[in-house]
Amino acid sequence: MKEKKTFKAIRSDAGAEKKPAAKLTEKLRKKNSPEQQQKPQKQGKTQKQPKQKQQKQPKQEREQKFPALKAQKAQAAKPQKPMKAQKTAALSAEEVISPKKKKSALPKKEIRRRIETAEPTQATGTTTVKIIPLGGVDGIGMNMTAFECGNDIIVVDCGIAFPGEDMPGVEVVTPDFTYLQKNEDKLRGLILTHGHEDHIGSVPFFLKKVKCDVYATRLTLGILQYKLEEHQIREGDLYEVRAGEVVTLGNFDVEFIHVNHSMPDSVALCIGTPVGRIVHTGDFKVDYTPVGTTPIDLARFAELGRKGVRLLLCDSTNAERPGYTPSENILTASFDRIFSETNKRVVIATFSSNVHRIQQVLEASEKWGRKVAVTGRSMQNVLKAARDLGYISIPEGLVVDLAECKLFPPEKRTILTTGSLG
Numbered sequence: 001m002k003e004k005k006t007f008k009a010i011r012s013d014a015g016a017e018k019k020p021a022a023k024l025t026e027k028l029r030k031k032n033s034p035e036q037q038q039k040p041q042k043q044g045k046t047q048k049q050p051k052q053k054q055q056k057q058p059k060q061e062r063e064q065k066f067p068a069l070k071a072q073k074a075q076a077a078k079p080q081k082p083m084k085a086q087k088t089a090a091l092s093a094e095e096v097i098s099p100k101k102k103k104s105a106l107p108k109k110e111i112r113r114r115i116e117t118a119e120p121t122q123a124t125g126t127t128t129v130k131i132i133p134l135g136g137v138d139g140i141g142m143n144m145t146a147f148e149c150g151n152d153i154i155v156v157d158c159g160i161a162f163p164g165e166d167m168p169g170v171e172v173v174t175p176d177f178t179y180l181q182k183n184e185d186k187l188r189g190l191i192l193t194h195g196h197e198d199h200i201g202s203v204p205f206f207l208k209k210v211k212c213d214v215y216a217t218r219l220t221l222g223i224l225q226y227k228l229e230e231h232q233i234r235e236g237d238l239y240e241v242r243a244g245e246v247v248t249l250g251n252f253d254v255e256f257i258h259v260n261h262s263m264p265d266s267v268a269l270c271i272g273t274p275v276g277r278i279v280h281t282g283d284f285k286v287d288y289t290p291v292g293t294t295p296i297d298l299a300r301f302a303e304l305g306r307k308g309v310r311l312l313l314c315d316s317t318n319a320e321r322p323g324y325t326p327s328e329n330i331l332t333a334s335f336d337r338i339f340s341e342t343n344k345r346v347v348i349a350t351f352s353s354n355v356h357r358i359q360q361v362l363e364a365s366e367k368w369g370r371k372v373a374v375t376g377r378s379m380q381n382v383l384k385a386a387r388d389l390g391y392i393s394i395p396e397g398l399v400v401d402l403a404e405c406k407l408f409p410p411e412k413r414t415i416l417t418t419g420s421l422g
């Protein structure tokens with residue numbers, strides 16, 4: 001995806017007195033002490049996600065192992081409703097996904113859950129928060145921003161850029177991690193806003209250099225896991241988060257806010273810091289009638305606005321163009337028209353990550369009696385992740401491999417493909 005970031009490095013050290021970072025850390029440690037955690041509004045908990053394997057453990061055993069589980073189960077274990085609740089049959093095309101491949105492609109890294117219900121910190125005391133863009137500023141791709149406060153650094157996104165014509169032989173371009181490598185002991189977490197290449201593409205390269213835990217929503221982690229597996233990355237834990245949750249990482253409280261984007265499970269961030277809230281929108285779109293999900297949580301943005309936001313980092317593709325982007329929903333009619341009027345093969349190119357659009361193509365193809373062939377590795381990977389996690393519904397027998405597709409007459413074929421940007 002082409003993303004143009006315009007925010008700049010900002011050194012926010014407003015405030016009269018300086019408080020040593022150590023003291024501040026101590027203060028935050030107190031905040032997270034057991035007594036404080038008893039407060040209903042500050043129940044920071046860390047716990048393993050009950051994985052499928054663990055779900056098979058006897059209930060008592062699990063609750064013994066994770067005492068917090070029982071208490072928090074009601075609120076914490078609420079499953080996030082996938083857009084398409086029912087998991088449908090496997091893709092039939094072997095190159096897309098075969099039962100054998102499916103097993104080996106399944107994530108090997110454990111995903112944990114870390115749930116906190118605290119409201120992001122409001123400004124208390126004074127200190128300095130540094131915002132260090134390592135990529136993605138005034139350019140396309142390679143989104144990566146570090147936030148530093150005292151002895152803590154969190155990093156938001158870790159994407160790649162695609163090489164230009166002046167970089168022959170270069171496959172991908174990653175941000176320069178040198179600063180973070182030098183300060184590895186301060187790293188408290190890498191937070192991913194969504195699963196586009198320009199936001200997660202560099203994570204394997206980053207995790208090869210430093211050890212850092214990763215926080216992201218379910219689909220983002222699902223896509224990331226294929227990448228980590230390809231690169232044989234075992235370092236750093238993965239934590240699944242959901243919109244509405246807050247995770248405390250050193251001096252930062254990070255809240256995840258649901259937004260619309262061409263990738264499901266995208267989130268904006270409200271980063272609570274000792275000098276005030278920083279809202280980082282990530283990539284977003286305001287869609288009141290999105291496909292397969294709910295509209296952006298504008299109410300939460302409004303609420304944060306009322307409470308006070310110290311800094312807003314906001315941008316989105318084509319933000320400089322006037323007007324607004326139509327809802328994804330209008331494409332349903334367009335696909336329907338194209339499929340009904342065409343007597344030939346239909347080839348559709350889309351970003352592989354645009355799961356909602358792919359869903360519409362699949363539905364239109366099924367409606368008009370066409371078989372679908374999927375080409376391109378990233379398209380296949382995203383489809384696997386989206387299908388395994390219940391974000392896309394693929395009717396049995398609809399998707400066939402390319403060779404099989406050729407056996408059908410042209411008017412019964414749809415080819416779904418993607419470009420270099422994934």
Ligand SMILES: [Zn+2]
Pocket residue numbers: 001003194196261263283
């Ligand atoms: Zn994006």
